[in-house]
Amino acid sequence: MQSVDNGLSSVYRVDRSRLAPWAERVAQVLTAAEPEQPLARPWSQLDMAHLRAALAPLDKLEQARSAIDLAVVTLLVGVHPGVRWRYAAQEPLSPAALASSASADDLLTLLDQAGKVDEPAKPAAVSDPDDKPSAPAAPAAAAASRSTDDAETPGPAQLAQPGSRDKAALTGEAGLTAAVYRAFMAGAFSSHPDHPERADASSLRHLDTAALRAVLQGSAANPVLGLESRAAVLAALGGVLQNLQVPAAQADLGPARPAHLLDRWISQARTPGVLSARDVLGDLLQLLAPVWVSGGRIQGLPAGDAWPHRFAGDAMSAHTKPGGGQQDLHRGTGDAVPLHALARKLVQALAWPLQHAGWPLTGLDELGPVADRASTTWLLSSGVLQPRQASMLARTHRLQDDAIVEARAVAACLLDELATAVRQQLGRTAEELPLSTIEAACPAAMGLSATALKTDSDGTLF
Numbered sequence: 001m002q003s004v005d006n007g008l009s010s011v012y013r014v015d016r017s018r019l020a021p022w023a024e025r026v027a028q029v030l031t032a033a034e035p036e037q038p039l040a041r042p043w044s045q046l047d048m049a050h051l052r053a054a055l056a057p058l059d060k061l062e063q064a065r066s067a068i069d070l071a072v073v074t075l076l077v078g079v080h081p082g083v084r085w086r087y088a089a090q091e092p093l094s095p096a097a098l099a100s101s102a103s104a105d106d107l108l109t110l111l112d113q114a115g116k117v118d119e120p121a122k123p124a125a126v127s128d129p130d131d132k133p134s135a136p137a138a139p140a141a142a143a144a145s146r147s148t149d150d151a152e153t154p155g156p157a158q159l160a161q162p163g164s165r166d167k168a169a170l171t172g173e174a175g176l177t178a179a180v181y182r183a184f185m186a187g188a189f190s191s192h193p194d195h196p197e198r199a200d201a202s203s204l205r206h207l208d209t210a211a212l213r214a215v216l217q218g219s220a221a222n223p224v225l226g227l228e229s230r231a232a233v234l235a236a237l238g239g240v241l242q243n244l245q246v247p248a249a250q251a252d253l254g255p256a257r258p259a260h261l262l263d264r265w266i267s268q269a270r271t272p273g274v275l276s277a278r279d280v281l282g283d284l285l286q287l288l289a290p291v292w293v294s295g296g297r298i299q300g301l302p303a304g305d306a307w308p309h310r311f312a313g314d315a316m317s318a319h320t321k322p323g324g325g326q327q328d329l330h331r332g333t334g335d336a337v338p339l340h341a342l343a344r345k346l347v348q349a350l351a352w353p354l355q356h357a358g359w360p361l362t363g364l365d366e367l368g369p370v371a372d373r374a375s376t377t378w379l380l381s382s383g384v385l386q387p388r389q390a391s392m393l394a395r396t397h398r399l400q401d402d403a404i405v406e407a408r409a410v411a412a413c414l415l416d417e418l419a420t421a422v423r424q425q426l427g428r429t430a431e432e433l434p435l436s437t438i439e440a441a442c443p444a445a446m447g448l449s450a451t452a453l454k455t456d457s458d459g460t461l462f
Contacts (some may be wrong), residue, residue, distance in 0.1 A: 011403050063353075076234060087217055154260050192254075233460050236290060281347045380452070
């Protein structure tokens, strides 16, 4: 950040005078938000009443476990499914209605068929009537594994609630969340027919491109960006979970699940009844590094969402909190900028089920802002971040290019400044209005007119 402020960047300049109007818009969104609705994805994009009703038969701890499974799978399916992709938004399939289904293949077939009910007037833009879940991935899907399409605008149009009676097609992350939720409740990620509302290693390890294509209603006419990469991430997650070390006392927990991370963290907790967000993020980064195969590498090892940059030292020092915090997470990154956007989003998403389980997360704001596609988009749209060459916005960039790494590093710093301005306008403290809540309100404040960077991302990290 200091390098950009000092005019050393050949890519961007910053105009802080434009922060105040955007702080006002974010404050308006937060004022209108439902006070009891958790704003982190996926919960902000779900009908929480439907979710609570679906999990009501489970005991409190198992409800939390199920929500953890759902959060992990949803976030690891990724972001940015591509500008051409749409998801037909029906109400989630009832687990009770599918209780007699004999196999995961049957469930996926039902999901695929359900995706063709009440489609919009242009069915060719939503799904291919000839699609079959068991068919091999279409060549078009393979070609779409990396995209040069314009990034979709993460605005209010994408915030329709899965589980509602709105039959409109969903796009972006809201569509991904709806698709995963319906598949999750149908048991598509569970190998236990009596417990569909979970995800386990056995099912995830065998999830292939064709199965995920059915879940996401993908087709030649409705291509999912990076479909093969997304399926590979979930399969790799299954492998990581299979080797997950859990406390000996919990050895009889059954098939390995993302939810078993709860037991792992409880056994490692420094303070009884409280979990540190920094500890949870650090553990996730170690566990999930092999999962994000399209990420960067540090010292020859997979590093996920961390990328080299000539200003890395400045970017890190400007974003390091006094008294530690970020330093522990960034140790050993050398000349790379450790952004880890999805991992940070995952920690934010886990806060709600962990709280429900009686183990609240502390220190969420110490993790810093999430430097994702939405944050760079609102910075460019607002004019706070300005490219020195307008032609840069027309070019397609790799995730490791300066245009992307720099924009994201600057976004991480400016989001802190935006949060301070929003809290001042609303008269709230950091404890009353955490950073994650402010971040979640930014896309809605942006509206439908947005300026986004073009990347060749496969959607698994950015």
